Amino acid sequence: MPTPPAYLTIAADLRAAILSGELSAGSKLPSESGLMRQYDVSRTVVKWAVAVLKGEGIVEGRAGSGVYVRDTTRLVRHARARDLRTGDDATSPFARDAARAGQHGTWEHDSRHSKADERIAARLAVEPGSPVMRTTYRFLADDEPIQLSTSYEPLALTAGTPVEWPEEGAAVGVVARMDAIGVRVDEVVERVSLRAATTEEVDALDLPARTFVHTIERTYTAGGTPVETADIVLPGGRYDLVYRIPID
């Protein structure tokens, strides 16, 4: 049986200490010098060990200070029919999820007219170049950025109606807004994927470099016709996604 390399052994030890709670969120790992002495290895080995944990997203290095255990408390994003079918008293699904976690959910948005590129056109079943309402969102929980989203709606559907501008009417949420113009949304499809965060996402979400994100392609349809599609970006390891699907 081959012995594992030293840097993996050290990484495993530190990981176990973190998962057991011995090293809690926010606490500092032993310094590189300390680990060098403790394991009698070179700085190279220590750096590779810590790099493994950084790659797993469970620690974060700060130059001049130390390496710290990241907060792993998870937010939960719920997707279920009941939450989407909102009434007049509704708040947004995001605000509700934040409230469930005891946090205060807010968001910034920016809506403007745009044209569908090939990817969005295919998802909305319109011609490339068709006019769409494009809205970018940045969601904050207790003032920390926690979710990005870019939403597209075909203007052929909403132009001139009271819900043309997503954040300016009384109705909240795609289902309620479409309902207000007589469009009955009856299905939502989400495609969940995983990839490394881009540098833009690292900046916008205040993430450590080289972390992972969940990406969700969400499309609402009414009678088979897409009425909204969105690209949603969530920090990986900070979110659990919960789907509740009725059967029959």
Place this chain on the structure above:
Amino acid sequence: MPTPPAYLTIAADLRAAILSGELSAGSKLPSESGLMRQYDVSRTVVKWAVAVLKGEGIVEGRAGSGVYVRDTTRLVRHARARDLRTGDDATSPFARDAARAGQHGTWEHDSRHSKADERIAARLAVEPGSPVMRTTYRFLADDEPIQLSTSYEPLALTAGTPVEWPEEGAAVGVVARMDAIGVRVDEVVERVSLRAATTEEVDALDLPARTFVHTIERTYTAGGTPVETADIVLPGGRYDLVYRIPID
């Protein structure tokens, strides 16, 4: 404007070449010696650059051979009411997903009586230590392992019935099997999460070391009572998860 470190520049160059298709799946990256000459840097820098890409799961090193671009074609796992409500002619949801991707889906399983630990007991709403049927699965697409799953059913529900042993009856899938004993499954909840793969998962799924996996906690309920719960493990970056949720 600070210039990015050399190793990130090299990583970005290689990543761009991969994403653009210039370096296609299965092709070999330039050797470390080649990159050292090309960028006029030390071997250390090249190794850090490649380590970034390994951490992103887009390349894979093979000692003595080279570093290769990983296959990024994605399987799609569908979760929707229509697929779960299977009739007599049904195949498993997994086999159907594989067929959609033009692959041949098979699986191995191992069922045995067991006792619910705390975690499973909470999910099944039974007392810890209660008897359960525990079934482990290993799913293969074209003979390559692609998914792991461990399923638990309370024996209080199924013991002595024709569906006690999940893979031995005529009915396929949880919904159809429960239907056969008069239990009407009406909801499934899935919680999707993300974490680094364990060494066991790396072995069982034939993954390169230190990659990510999606984990899904799935629970079927009938009238609010849990009838089955499962832990599902999928290689990150190889799977897209699609959820289709009816509204109203």
Place this chain on the structure above:
DNA sequence: TCGAATTTGTGCGTATGTATC
């Protein structure tokens, strides 16, 4: 079959820059 060349994996030592305390 064998051995040499190549390539990655692991590891040591050192140096400089820069952020933090």
Place this chain on the structure above:
DNA sequence: GGATACATACGCACAAATTCG
């Protein structure tokens, strides 16, 4: 300012796996 800590980088060495003549 000085001490400490991490980030980046150079050079070297040997082991292990693979490739290929």
